[in-house]
Amino acid sequence: MSPAPDKSDRSDAQAGATAELWPREEARRLAERVASYDQSRPVIFESGFGPSGLPHLGTMCEIVRPAYVRRAFSQLEPARPTRLVVFIDDMDGLRKVPENIPNREATAQYLGQPVSKIPDPFGECHTSFAEHMVSLLGEFLAPIEVEYELMRASEMYANGRFDDALKLILAKHHEIAAIVTPTLREENRAGWSPFMPICPKCGQVVERTVTAYHPERSTIEFTCERSAGDSDGCGFSGEQSVLGGKAKVQWKVDWALRWYALKVDYELYGKDLTDSARLSGQILRVLGGNPPLGFPFEMFLDEQGHKVSKSIGRGVTVEQWTRYAPIEVLKMFLLQSPRRARKLFLGSIPTYVDEFLDAIREYASAPEEKRRNSPLEYVLQSTTPRRFNSELSFGMMMNLVATLGSSDRDFIWNYLTRYDAAIAGDPETEAMGRALVECTLNFYRDFIEPAKKAYVPTDPEREQLKNLREYLAANQKASAEEIEKKIYDLGRENYDKPGKIFPLMYRSILGQERGPRLGAFIRLATPTRVVELLDATIARTA
Numbered sequence: 001m002s003p004a005p006d007k008s009d010r011s012d013a014q015a016g017a018t019a020e021l022w023p024r025e026e027a028r029r030l031a032e033r034v035a036s037y038d039q040s041r042p043v044i045f046e047s048g049f050g051p052s053g054l055p056h057l058g059t060m061c062e063i064v065r066p067a068y069v070r071r072a073f074s075q076l077e078p079a080r081p082t083r084l085v086v087f088i089d090d091m092d093g094l095r096k097v098p099e100n101i102p103n104r105e106a107t108a109q110y111l112g113q114p115v116s117k118i119p120d121p122f123g124e125c126h127t128s129f130a131e132h133m134v135s136l137l138g139e140f141l142a143p144i145e146v147e148y149e150l151m152r153a154s155e156m157y158a159n160g161r162f163d164d165a166l167k168l169i170l171a172k173h174h175e176i177a178a179i180v181t182p183t184l185r186e187e188n189r190a191g192w193s194p195f196m197p198i199c200p201k202c203g204q205v206v207e208r209t210v211t212a213y214h215p216e217r218s219t220i221e222f223t224c225e226r227s228a229g230d231s232d233g234c235g236f237s238g239e240q241s242v243l244g245g246k247a248k249v250q251w252k253v254d255w256a257l258r259w260y261a262l263k264v265d266y267e268l269y270g271k272d273l274t275d276s277a278r279l280s281g282q283i284l285r286v287l288g289g290n291p292p293l294g295f296p297f298e299m300f301l302d303e304q305g306h307k308v309s310k311s312i313g314r315g316v317t318v319e320q321w322t323r324y325a326p327i328e329v330l331k332m333f334l335l336q337s338p339r340r341a342r343k344l345f346l347g348s349i350p351t352y353v354d355e356f357l358d359a360i361r362e363y364a365s366a367p368e369e370k371r372r373n374s375p376l377e378y379v380l381q382s383t384t385p386r387r388f389n390s391e392l393s394f395g396m397m398m399n400l401v402a403t404l405g406s407s408d409r410d411f412i413w414n415y416l417t418r419y420d421a422a423i424a425g426d427p428e429t430e431a432m433g434r435a436l437v438e439c440t441l442n443f444y445r446d447f448i449e450p451a452k453k454a455y456v457p458t459d460p461e462r463e464q465l466k467n468l469r470e471y472l473a474a475n476q477k478a479s480a481e482e483i484e485k486k487i488y489d490l491g492r493e494n495y496d497k498p499g500k501i502f503p504l505m506y507r508s509i510l511g512q513e514r515g516p517r518l519g520a521f522i523r524l525a526t527p528t529r530v531v532e533l534l535d536a537t538i539a540r541t542a
């Protein structure tokens with residue numbers, strides 16, 4: 001893995017510096033929607049979490065992005081109350097036992113049952129499978145300081161909060177089926193029902209088994225023949241209420257149900273759900289509701305430009321991210337350009353860190369009004385340093401660690417302070433600087449060190465390296481510009497284009513193909529250390 005920055009995303013950040021940030025645009029649209037509301041009526045932002053699996057980067061995305069719009073809205077309309085509801089779909093039947101949980105066999109016997117009814121596979125620590133996942137969600141979101149409230153489907157169905165909407169769905173099941181079935185594959189159309197009853201005998205959430213609807217007594221008739229997931233039905237047949245948690249609705253209908261019952265004003269979702277959202281909006285209109293605002297956000301791309309699939313799990317995890325970069329950088333990444341497919345792979349992280357440092361330098365000196373449109377308004381945490389006065393970049397630090405070949409943080413810190421005393425000049429800059437050093441050490445140990453190649457130069461190259469070595473040994477105090485000029489001169493003497501000498505220098509000094517501006521970098525690493533590295537390369541034979 002190379003730490004080479006992916007420059008393609010840079011222009012995007014720069015464009016964002018002048019245009020208004022998207023959460024502010026969204027907040028304006030939302031203000032129009034709610035203009036007629038009573039001042040005391042809360043504006044509802046919604047996001048969902050399916051507790052049949054572990055939370056992941058996509059989960060964070062779906063919660064943090066509406067939180068950004070909520071923040072922008074509260075700046076625009078400070079008097080209006082707002083709520084961010086994270087809806088936990090714990091009535092969902094477990095379709096597949098996730099790969100990454102313990103006691104998979106024990107859990108497999110509950111396939112098809114609502115995840116709120118399945119025992120905690122991790123032990124006795126929670127009341128159900130779903131509750132364990134919900135606790136993980138809480139731990140997962142804690143570091144990003146986002147405010148939200150949880151709402152559980154199991155409670156909402158059981159306590160009657162959904163009853164009115166469920167009765168409406170029952171009364172209008174024909175109309176709803178007429179919207180949904182044309183979007184299904186031919187073989188799935190017959191027997192489609194908005195309701196999935198919970199079988200009283202085997203406890204499974206059963207699909208496609210409703211045989212009769214009785215809106216006048218809020219019941220359906222069904223047979224437990226086939227169920228969601230891998231397990232078979234138990235054969236039960238009978239009539240049962242759709243209220244009180246005895247049935248749930250199919251998921252597209254479920255979205256409409258929530259929007260209707262919770263009066264949701266704003267919901268963001270991944271682009272893969274565009275059709276579902278449109279369909280849910282149509283169903284909501286049948287119920288007499290007004291679809292929330294929001295837009296589909298783009299998926300992430302991996303290094304090769306393929307869309308990152310949740311199930312395959314390519315791409316970057318949150319745990320990895322926090323190992324190589326401050327969490328604020330992830331928040332900033334999630335803030336930028338949600339309508340554009342952006343590359344997210346480990347090697348791209350250093351670029352995002354440097355964008356963040358640029359933003360922080362600008363933010364520290366910006367007037368109040370400009371700060372409001374800074375991405376940092378959304379990503380700074382209560383403990384985030386508010387300034388970074390050093391000119392050092394994360395890329396430079398990373399290359400320094402590679403060049404020093406050391407994991408000794410004090411040793412590295414000494415180099416940094418000698419190059420730029422400002423990095424220890426105030427407590428906030430120092431705190432950020434030290435945090436970045438930890439990240440560079442992790443990145444170095446995990447990716448750079450294992451990939452480092454000891455370069456064996458050709459004879460003419462050996463002469464060029466000796467030449468630079470002699471210059472640095474004799475000019476320990478040479479400036480970055482002087483060193484840069486020396487390398488260019490050497491390039492001019494030995495190649496048709498002077499730039500062609502750089503790969504040799506990077507291989508010899510950094511053990512990699514590319515790198516930073518060498519004059520400044522040699523100053524940072526010190527001519528003494530670079531002379532040692534050049535000596536080692538000069539002496540190396542195949």
Ligand SMILES: [Zn+2]
Nearest residue numbers: 120125126132
């Ligand atoms: Zn547990």
Ligand SMILES: [Zn+2]
Nearest residue numbers: 199202224234
């Ligand atoms: Zn059954």
